[in-house]
């Protein structure tokens with residue numbers, strides 16, 4: 008039975024092994040992966056290529072079956088009632104689904120009709136979505152004339168035609184230029200507030216996860232290695248970096264001694280005229296650090312506070328930087344071809 012008050016998505020102890028093919032060992036794509044997503048929120052699965060994000064999405068959207076474990080969408084068991092799950096979800100795959108020869112409006116209406124909407128209903132909903140995604144002026148143009156960003160927005164609109172409760176977005180901005188990415192982010196933010204949707208998003212862009220996801224699971228080798236809001240994950244690293252550049256005539260030793268007296272600052276150290284420390288709240292500690300330096304008569308040239316990034320979080324939980332993990336995953340895929 009559906010449990011509207013429960014989590015919108017549940018993945019519990021999912022295991023999935025693919026046969027490696029022709030003498031190669033099997034691939035354990037999921038190794039006990041689990042998470043829960045609250046209704047009306049955006050949940051991000053963040054991990055490099057091959058981490059198991061798409062496999063998870065396929066299992067939750069009934070396109071694939073787990074070897075063991077369970078999964079529920081809007082309280083519905085994906086194995087027991089797959090057709091009910093399909094009605095409750097929209098799926099925006101990495102590859103475009105629209106017909107390039109059809110217009111934007113035709114594609115939307117067709118998608119609505121395929122989902123069982125009446126002609127009138129489909130036209131009304133398509134107009135609403137064209138407007139929401141800023142495509143009204145292009146509704147009568149063939150999709151083959153659309154830019155990458157416009158085609159992507161249309162794909163998302165197609166996924167939303169039947170007003171799903173849960174939308175799956177598989178790497179929505181891969182392949183888009185930075186400007187089109189930023190624009191799609193804005194649209195996605197608007198969409199989640201406007202439609203009261205639950206969104207499961209996979210991405211290998213740290214900035215995308217940081218910007219769009221209310222909560223995140225960092226996935227590595229088929230397991231969730233860390234989870235929380237982007238802020239919680241970054242705060243888990245215990246502190247912002249406070250960096251002070253001293254003026255050329257300042258005494259670095261006096262500066263160091265002054266900073267060591269600031270209670271909120273830990274791990275104080277220096278490299279030439281650059282002094283640094285960590286603080287739970289960099290913004291609150293920076294004025295104290297500057298006051299301590301001034302009182303000690305040490306002149307400052309500049310000062311900055313840097314928040315820990317999701318890359319730092321990734322490094323902490325997987326032992327390698329995200330960029331490095333992504334590069335080695337790409338190398339493995341290259342060699343497998």
Ligand SMILES: Nc1ncnc2c1ncn2[C@@H]1O[C@H](COP(=O)(O)OP(=O)(O)OP(=O)(O)O)[C@@H](O)[C@H]1O
Nearest residue numbers: 025026034036054055056057058059060061062063
């Ligand atoms: N149909 C399949 N047959 C064999 N191995 C597969 C299959 N699909 C996925 N895999 C393997 O399972 C692992 C997880 O793949 P998955 O596509 O879920 O990862 P991902 O995190 O979504 O990566 P990507 O960002 O590249 O889509 C990888 O090692 C992949 O090569």
